């Protein structure tokens with residue numbers, strides 16, 4: 199009988215993308231027997247309202263330490279699927295989480311490692327990109343050592359919400375400032391880029407769970423829409439009813455800035471690299487896997503929707519510390 203993924207445990211459910219993922223799972227609750235999150239005592243204390251709201255919505259909250267095998271194995275009890283949304287500094291720690299599932303939790307059938315971003319195996323050069331190393335180590339571990347537990351890598355490309363936002367700290371990295379009506383476009387402005395709204399990351403994840411055979415043991419390359427920096431600007435100008443001030447950071451300049459950032463130990467260096475990869479076309483495919491998991495353009499946000507949401511929330515910063 200084909201695998202059914204019905205009892206889901208989320209790690210990192212109160213994080214940047216975890217919040218969207220748990221929200222979509224709650225919306226689709228009827229498809230699942232059980233939803234649970236595993237979180238730390240400090241999150242329970244600091245984010246008491248969010249945790250309470252999850253419990254009110256029928257989500258079981260399990261508290262413990264993600265690096266403690268006994269705590270994690272206890273949390274795995276009663277689940278068949280683990281959705282990891284842990285942040286960048288916990289990516290490599292997932293190797294233990296996957297090993298414990300493989301060796302000691304026969305009920306865990308599928309693990310979704312924390313991906314939800316740039317395709318770390320896009321092409322031959324990907325293996326050398328510094329920001330990809332931790333996620334590549336997780337994939338290599340799965341390839342070499344995991345035989346029973348299935349995996350799905352949900353590769354969404356950049357989040358639309360962040361790419362079309364302002365980056366006041368460093369606008370030369372690409373920025374759309376709704377208040378000032380000012381944009382800095384990357385590359386020529388005509389280079390295509392595929393984006394996924396954070397709402398759609400959750401929706402696509404639920405679609406992957408509902409299509410367990412199609413999503414089994416593979417990277418799913420999905421997105422909401424494909425656009426260009428100039429088309430994003432044109433849509434902002436249309437919806438705000440005015441022309442914006444525009445400047446550009448060419449691909450060559452972006453590469454120079456990226457090199458300097460790594461050499462000077464800039465904490466944003468990984469963001470320079472990711473934005474260079476996206477500008478070079480590292481989010482573009484002949485075909486996506488949207489249809490494979492039953493997702494059609496009408497199920498997903500459009501550029502117009504993303505810009506409407508950005509304007510109605512009055513623009514947010516493209517990233518906070520730690521978002522990559």
Ligand SMILES: NC(=O)c1ccc[n+]([C@@H]2O[C@H](COP(=O)([O-])OP(=O)(O)OC[C@H]3O[C@@H](n4cnc5c(N)ncnc54)[C@H](OP(=O)(O)O)[C@@H]3O)[C@@H](O)[C@H]2O)c1
Nearest residue numbers: 210211212213214215237241284285312315355356357522
């Ligand atoms: N495509 C994009 O544009 C984009 C942008 C940002 C991130 N991402 C990707 O999305 C994934 C999740 O990133 P995120 O930014 O959503 O993560 P985040 O908000 O930084 O962290 C997510 C969660 O990780 C959990 N965690 C547990 N122990 C931790 C520790 N020691 N240090 C840090 N976190 C710990 C926390 O869970 P609790 O909630 O239980 O406390 C935290 O809320 C990553 O793979 C990242 O690369 C993609």
